[in-house]
Amino acid sequence: MRGRKEGQYMEAEKKRKPSSKNIHDGHRDRMRERFLKSGFEAFAPHEKIEYLLFACNPRGDTNPLAHELIRRFGSFSGVLDAPYEELLEVDGVGPVAAAFLKMLPQAFRCYEMDRESGRVRMYDYQDMARYLMKRYVGLSQEVVVLMLLDSSNRVIYCDIVSAGTAVTTNIYIQDIVALAARYRAVYAVLSHNHPSGSALPSPQDLHITSRVFDALKEIEVLLIDHIIIAGRDFTSLKESGIMAHLFSDERQPRVSLRAADSVREGKERTNTK
CATH class of the missing domain: 3.40.140.10 (Cytidine Deaminase, domain 2)
Known part of the structure; x- marks a missing residue:
């Protein structure tokens, strides 16, 4: 009897409080739609970093990490210009993400050079x-x-x-x-x-x-x-x-x-x- 009541209580709690997982459902889809509709420039600095980090973290929530990177390095460009070693010092940034962020300015440079080739x-x-x-x-x-x-x-x-x-x-x-x-x-x-x-x-x-x-x-x-x-x-x-x-x-x-x-x-x- 006691086990049955506890199970009913837990089910009721689940219905009353949506899980944190549900809060972020569709977030990436919404950001992608914003990008396609308004462009990358429409994002706030932390949102730009968050969106870029999707490529390195296919499932996790990259918003807190993006906020921390902006806080530490001061701006969107500051994050991309930060030394590789300093990026690795930020909790949540691994070698893949750090290398990806360091690659971006060089990719921009190659893009500009190719356009003027x-x-x-x-x-x-x-x-x-x-x-x-x-x-x-x-x-x-x-x-x-x-x-x-x-x-x-x-x-x-x-x-x-x-x-x-x-x-x-x-x-x-x-x-x-x-x-x-x-x-x-x-x-x-x-x-x-x-x-x-x-x-x-x-x-x-x-x-x-x-x-x-x-x-x-x-x-x-x-x-x-x-x-x-x-x-x-x-x-x-x-x-x-x-x-x-x-x-x-x-x-x-x-x-x-x-x-x-x-x-x-x-x-x-x-x-x-």
Whole structure:
């Protein structure tokens, strides 16, 4: 008799109080529908992390972990930029989830590079800077990128040629010269990032620029700029006039750039008719 009463009591409690499992039923489906309807940007920062973690945790509730990651690292981008070792220190983050989160910025970078993989024409130095910025997405260390152009200012090569620490980068000038010769480049643009956040050139940056300029000159390739990237900020050594003795108007490909500008202006006039 006593066992029967206890069983009836437990059944009544189940009917009165829905289980925690039922509270989250359909949550992932609802989030997926929100994503398809409004896009990823409609999510709050913790919801973005929560949604991404679905890929690493197919059944569990990732909401508390997402809140903790945002609390610890401050923002959505802060979570993705956090070191792998620090991610592992967060309770609930294993090697698979940590590696997945670290992979995402690099996947974004590959996506942007692939979109720009065709022969893109550079019309001005701001175009060059915008194009180069995409090469640094998701990178926390200082790297050097070389852009090579043909006689029509079309990109024929753009990739990392040297990688170093977040403090300094060794630029292998012989590799730069070899690439310029291999691709039969006419113009070259040197670029590197400052992960510290300042786009101002250092004395070492100016020294390296002179060395690269002279080395490329030996194979009749003209270095037309050195662009320093810091996040969404950049400094063009040509446009800033910092190294006017190298990047003077007499040395620059004025005819080619003007020809490219005239092509763009002609397209704009045609589109406005």
